[in-house]
Amino acid sequence: MSQGIFITATDTGVGKTVITAGLALALKEQGCRVGVMKPVQSGHSLSDPESDGMRLKAWTGVDDSIDEIVAYNFHLPVAPGLAAELAGETIDRSVILERLDRLAGKYDVVFVEGAGGLMVPLGSNWTIADLAGEIGWPLLIVARPLLGTVNHTVLTTLAARRLGLSPVGVILNGLRPEETEPSVEHNPRLIEAFAQIPVLGSVPWLADLSPEHLKESVLEHVDVAKLLHLLQREAS
Numbered sequence: 001m002s003q004g005i006f007i008t009a010t011d012t013g014v015g016k017t018v019i020t021a022g023l024a025l026a027l028k029e030q031g032c033r034v035g036v037m038k039p040v041q042s043g044h045s046l047s048d049p050e051s052d053g054m055r056l057k058a059w060t061g062v063d064d065s066i067d068e069i070v071a072y073n074f075h076l077p078v079a080p081g082l083a084a085e086l087a088g089e090t091i092d093r094s095v096i097l098e099r100l101d102r103l104a105g106k107y108d109v110v111f112v113e114g115a116g117g118l119m120v121p122l123g124s125n126w127t128i129a130d131l132a133g134e135i136g137w138p139l140l141i142v143a144r145p146l147l148g149t150v151n152h153t154v155l156t157t158l159a160a161r162r163l164g165l166s167p168v169g170v171i172l173n174g175l176r177p178e179e180t181e182p183s184v185e186h187n188p189r190l191i192e193a194f195a196q197i198p199v200l201g202s203v204p205w206l207a208d209l210s211p212e213h214l215k216e217s218v219l220e221h222v223d224v225a226k227l228l229h230l231l232q233r234e235a236s
C-alpha cells in the first residue's frame with residue numbers, strides 16, 4: 001500500500017481535518033498503524049486545542065509531539081504562504097519532507113493534511129500542489145455536498161491531474177439534515193462522470209465529534225475498503 005495519503009479540499013473549511021481524523025481512526029480500527037501530519041498551518045498558536053495539528057493529535061491519539069505533526073505554524077489567520085511572508089519567514093520544503101520521512105518510517109500509513117485547496121501559495125513560487133507532488137502520495141479530495149460542488153470538485157480533480165498528481169477519490173462532507181436541496185442526491189454521480197473519479201462517501205454534519213463517533217461515522221458513510229484498494233493499486 002502507498003505509505004500515505006495527501007488530503008486536500010475544494011476550499012478552506014470544507015472538512016479536511018475532520019475527515020483526516022475520521023479516516024485515520026477507521027484505518028486504526030482495521031489494524032493499521034496510522035500517523036498524521038499538518039505540515040503548515042496558520043491562524044492559531046501551535047498549542048491551541050482548536051488548531052488543526054492539536055485537533056488531529058487529540059482525535060487520533062497519536063503520541064507524536066505537536067512539533068512533529070506541524071512543521072510550520074503561523075499565528076496570522078491568512079494562508080500559510082502569506083503568513084510566512086508577513087512574518088519574514090520562508091517555508092522550507094526539505095524541513096517538511098524530513099519530518100514526514102520520520103513519520104513514514106514509524107507508521108504503516110500517514111495522512112498529510114494540506115492547507116485550504118491545491119493552489120494555496122506556500123512561498124513566492126510554490127503551492128500546496130507542489131508540496132503534494134514532492135511527497136508523491138495519492139490525493140484524496142474533500143468537497144462540499146451542495147450546489148456548486150460539481151464545479152469545484154471537477155476543477156480540483158482536473159487541476160490535480162494536470163499538475164501530475166494522482167487524485168484517487170472524493171469524500172463529500174458536512175451535509176446538515178435541513179439541507180435538502182435537489183442537487184444533493186445527484187452530485188456524486190455528476191462528479192464521477194465529469195471528473196472520472198470515485199466518490200467514496202458522503203459524511204453528514206456530526207453533532208458529536210468525539211473520536212468514537214468520528215470513527216463510526218466514517219466507517220458507516222465512507223467506503224474505506226475501496227479507499228484501501230485504491231491505495232494498494234496506486235502503490236503497485
Ligand SMILES: Nc1ncnc2c1ncn2[C@@H]1O[C@H](COP(=O)(O)OP(=O)(O)OP(=O)(O)O)[C@@H](O)[C@H]1O
Pocket residue numbers: 009011012013014015016017018019052114115116173174175203204205206207209
Ligand atoms: N462532518 C462534520 N460534522 C460536524 N462538524 C464538521 C464536519 N466537518 C467539518 N466540521 C466543522 O467545520 C469546521 C471546518 O472543518 P475542518 O476544520 O475540518 O475544515 P478544513 O478543511 O480542515 O479547514 P482548513 O482549510 O482550515 O484546514 C470545523 O469547525 C469542523 O469541526
Ligand SMILES: [Mg+2]
Pocket residue numbers: 015016017018052113
Ligand atoms: Mg484543517
